[in-house]
Amino acid sequence: MKILVTGGSGFIGSHVADALSDAAHEVTIFDIRKSPYLRPDQKMIVGDILDQECLDKIVENQDVIYHFAGIADIDECAANPVDTAKHNILGTVQLLEACRKVGIQRFVFASSAYVYSDSGSFYAASKQACESFIENFSELYGLKYTCLRYGSLYGARSDERNSIYKLIKQAVQDGKIVYRGTGEEMREFIHVQDAAQISAAILQPEFENQNIIITGSEKMRYIELLEMIKEMLGNKIEIDILPSERKAHYKITPYNFSPRLGRKMVNNPNIDMGQGLLQCMAEVYEKVHSEKHEEMGLFVNDTKPE
Numbered sequence: 001m002k003i004l005v006t007g008g009s010g011f012i013g014s015h016v017a018d019a020l021s022d023a024a025h026e027v028t029i030f031d032i033r034k035s036p037y038l039r040p041d042q043k044m045i046v047g048d049i050l051d052q053e054c055l056d057k058i059v060e061n062q063d064v065i066y067h068f069a070g071i072a073d074i075d076e077c078a079a080n081p082v083d084t085a086k087h088n089i090l091g092t093v094q095l096l097e098a099c100r101k102v103g104i105q106r107f108v109f110a111s112s113a114y115v116y117s118d119s120g121s122f123y124a125a126s127k128q129a130c131e132s133f134i135e136n137f138s139e140l141y142g143l144k145y146t147c148l149r150y151g152s153l154y155g156a157r158s159d160e161r162n163s164i165y166k167l168i169k170q171a172v173q174d175g176k177i178v179y180r181g182t183g184e185e186m187r188e189f190i191h192v193q194d195a196a197q198i199s200a201a202i203l204q205p206e207f208e209n210q211n212i213i214i215t216g217s218e219k220m221r222y223i224e225l226l227e228m229i230k231e232m233l234g235n236k237i238e239i240d241i242l243p244s245e246r247k248a249h250y251k252i253t254p255y256n257f258s259p260r261l262g263r264k265m266v267n268n269p270n271i272d273m274g275q276g277l278l279q280c281m282a283e284v285y286e287k288v289h290s291e292k293h294e295e296m297g298l299f300v301n302d303t304k305p306e
């Protein structure tokens with residue numbers, strides 16, 4: 001199928017684009033910035049989802065749209081409600097409008113486990129608004145959709161906005177992790193490649209007009225994650241747990257009661273958390289120590305002895 005991935009230059013969008021290409025789909029990435037991960041079998045269009053004319057043109061020859069473009073960071077949304085409304089809500093509605101005009105076969109939306117949580121502020125509000133617009137486009141115009149409600153993702157291509165990336169970077173760079181919270185906060189972390197495989201698999205007809213929850217298969221407390229990182233780095237790092245002033249994150253579960261239920265899907269087999277963390281550590285180490293490169297699994301200096 002011909003599939004357009006908006007936000008495909010970003011963290012999760014780029015992995016989903018790869019999973020779709022691996023499944024032999026013809027993938028085009030649409031993003032405001034060029035993808036650093038673009039493969040030879042993928043096309044790239046640089047553009048803005050706020051440009052309706054451009055959207056009308058690019059969706060014309062597509063079968064399916066995966067929509068990942070927007071502001072993904074909860075803190076950035078909390079500080080910028082107007083931009084959140086523009087990029088996350090208006091951008092999605094404009095894309096839906098373009099899709100209904102040409103009869104797109106499926107609109108796949110990157111929602112969040114935060115969608116009906118009472119933490120998550122404007123970010124959650126934007127996801128709720130989008131899910132609601134999508135349901136209405138489906139009811140009024142028969143546009144088929146799947147909302148993917150992602151939980152806490154981690155893995156390659158993440159950056160400072162990702163909680164696991166931030167912890168590993170502190171550990172590798174400073175030899176110390178300062179964690180703000182109680183440590184009892186619970187998450188179901190999922191490796192981004194597992195999430196991407198599930199995201200590609202939902203094109204089957206049974207997932208039409210469904211909300212799918214994509215989180216890890218096991219719950220983990222932050223304190224356990226911190227201990228795991230410490231152990232993997234040879235117990236040579238310090239951990240400081242300090243009180244948090246943030247309100248916008250959930251303690252045990254992001255789920256609050258809501259009438260719009262989701263089905264949880266897991267990838268089987270899936271990437272072991274320890275293996276996933278090792279992969280992140282290698283990536284962070286390479287970025288932090290750019291003077292070194294990897295040779296046969298070892299990091300060696302690029303500088304030659306005088």
Ligand SMILES: NC(=O)c1ccc[n+]([C@@H]2O[C@H](COP(=O)([O-])OP(=O)(O)OC[C@H]3O[C@@H](n4cnc5c(N)ncnc54)[C@H](O)[C@@H]3O)[C@@H](O)[C@H]2O)c1
Nearest residue numbers: 007009010011012031032048049069070072110112150153
């Ligand atoms: N990362 C997570 O843990 C997570 C969890 C739940 C949901 N999501 C959702 O998945 C989607 C992608 O998240 P991510 O973590 O990959 O974020 P990201 O910031 O890495 O990717 C978002 C991409 O959207 C592009 N973009 C932003 N505004 C645009 C615009 N106006 N026009 C075109 N492109 C635009 C950016 O350039 C970027 O490449 C978001 O909708 C996010 O809310 C992510």
